[in-house]
Amino acid sequence: MTTESAFINILRGFAKDPAARGLLDDAAVVEIGDSCLIITHDMMAEDVHFKSNANPADVAWKLVASNLSDLAAKGASPIGVLLGFMLGDDDWDRAFAAGLEKVLGHYGVALLGGDTVSNRGDKRALGLTALGIAANRPVPSRAGAQVGDILYVTGTLGDALAGFELIDAGFDEVGPLADAFNRPQARLAEGQKLAPFVHAMMDISDGLLIDAERMATASRLGIEIDLACIPLSPAYVSYRTDSLESRMQAASWGDDYELLFCAPADARLNVDATAVGRVIAGGGLTLRNGDELVKLPPTLGYQHH
Ligand SMILES: Nc1ncnc2c1ncn2[C@@H]1O[C@H](COP(=O)(O)OP(=O)(O)O)[C@@H](O)[C@H]1O
Numbered sequence: 001m002t003t004e005s006a007f008i009n010i011l012r013g014f015a016k017d018p019a020a021r022g023l024l025d026d027a028a029v030v031e032i033g034d035s036c037l038i039i040t041h042d043m044m045a046e047d048v049h050f051k052s053n054a055n056p057a058d059v060a061w062k063l064v065a066s067n068l069s070d071l072a073a074k075g076a077s078p079i080g081v082l083l084g085f086m087l088g089d090d091d092w093d094r095a096f097a098a099g100l101e102k103v104l105g106h107y108g109v110a111l112l113g114g115d116t117v118s119n120r121g122d123k124r125a126l127g128l129t130a131l132g133i134a135a136n137r138p139v140p141s142r143a144g145a146q147v148g149d150i151l152y153v154t155g156t157l158g159d160a161l162a163g164f165e166l167i168d169a170g171f172d173e174v175g176p177l178a179d180a181f182n183r184p185q186a187r188l189a190e191g192q193k194l195a196p197f198v199h200a201m202m203d204i205s206d207g208l209l210i211d212a213e214r215m216a217t218a219s220r221l222g223i224e225i226d227l228a229c230i231p232l233s234p235a236y237v238s239y240r241t242d243s244l245e246s247r248m249q250a251a252s253w254g255d256d257y258e259l260l261f262c263a264p265a266d267a268r269l270n271v272d273a274t275a276v277g278r279v280i281a282g283g284g285l286t287l288r289n290g291d292e293l294v295k296l297p298p299t300l301g302y303q304h305h
Pocket residue numbers: 008011020022023024025026027028041042070205206
């Protein structure tokens with residue numbers, strides 16, 4: 001079967017409009033007169049992104065938040081969404097719609113349209129297109145990192161991984177770890193504040209390591225990450241301990257929806273963020289744990305295949 005990256009590579013062969021940013025960014029950037037429209041689309045599939053017994057309101061939340069997270073990474077303010085929905089069980093559909101209303105209300109975002117089809121009893125796949133207006137131009141891309149920049153991440157990493165494990169093991173779906181998996185927060189305010197002074201920015205959906213490698217590739221430079229610096233929450237550490245292995249997993253599982261950005265070493269940050277590495281000459285990803293060099297793990301993050 002084609003992998004996600006192989007398929008997107010085929011599309012890159014003809015997605016030549018500058019607004020597509022070479023299919024190398026979190027969103028399309030469409031200049032219209034004096035305005036700049038930011039457009040993104042992400043899907044969620046049953047058994048891939050959510051379990052069949054997941055709360056439909058949580059699925060609605062994550063579908064919206066994961067798309068708004070891509071707008072946040074471009075410093076955009078959201079204006080509306082379009083929903084691609086597959087009908088299934090009636091109670092599920094109604095609970096999803098109620099959850100969708102709540103999450104859109106939370107973010108103050110309009111439902112503008114969409115499309116509805118039957119799933120004929122198959123697994124569901126849901127899509128969402130989110131539209132936003134860039135608050136700052138030029139719109140940050142993944143490609144602007146410069147040698148000497150510091151690499152930062154907002155929030156903590158790995159909480160969604162731990163939350164997923166707890167839910168999968170049948171524990172109560174309450175508490176900060178389950179919330180991190182079910183109801184990620186799009187870092188919209190942070191993205192808008194950061195946009196004017198970052199050199200590069202993206203969100204972390206597939207894992208810090210694979211997403212940082214994508215930023216390095218887009219910027220044609222290298223990125224060095226110090227695993228000892230990765231921010232872990234107290235809840236993550238008490239559930240999964242603080243070891244090199246648990247840090248590596250927090251950096252490569254995904255579903256974090258935090259912002260990853262590069263800023264000059266002398267920049268004074270206007271949001272809470274943790275320095276996790278730096279931009280270096282060369283290419284690709286280099287890992288350290290304090291003073292020690294660490295071999296790259298076989299998989300840097302989540303890839304569909
Ligand atoms: N089916 C598709 N058709 C067109 N573009 C796609 C498709 N799938 C992914 N892309 C593009 O490839 C790039 C990388 O996608 P992805 O890794 O999913 O980004 P993100 O993590 O920000 O959602 C983005 O520019 C995205 O718009």
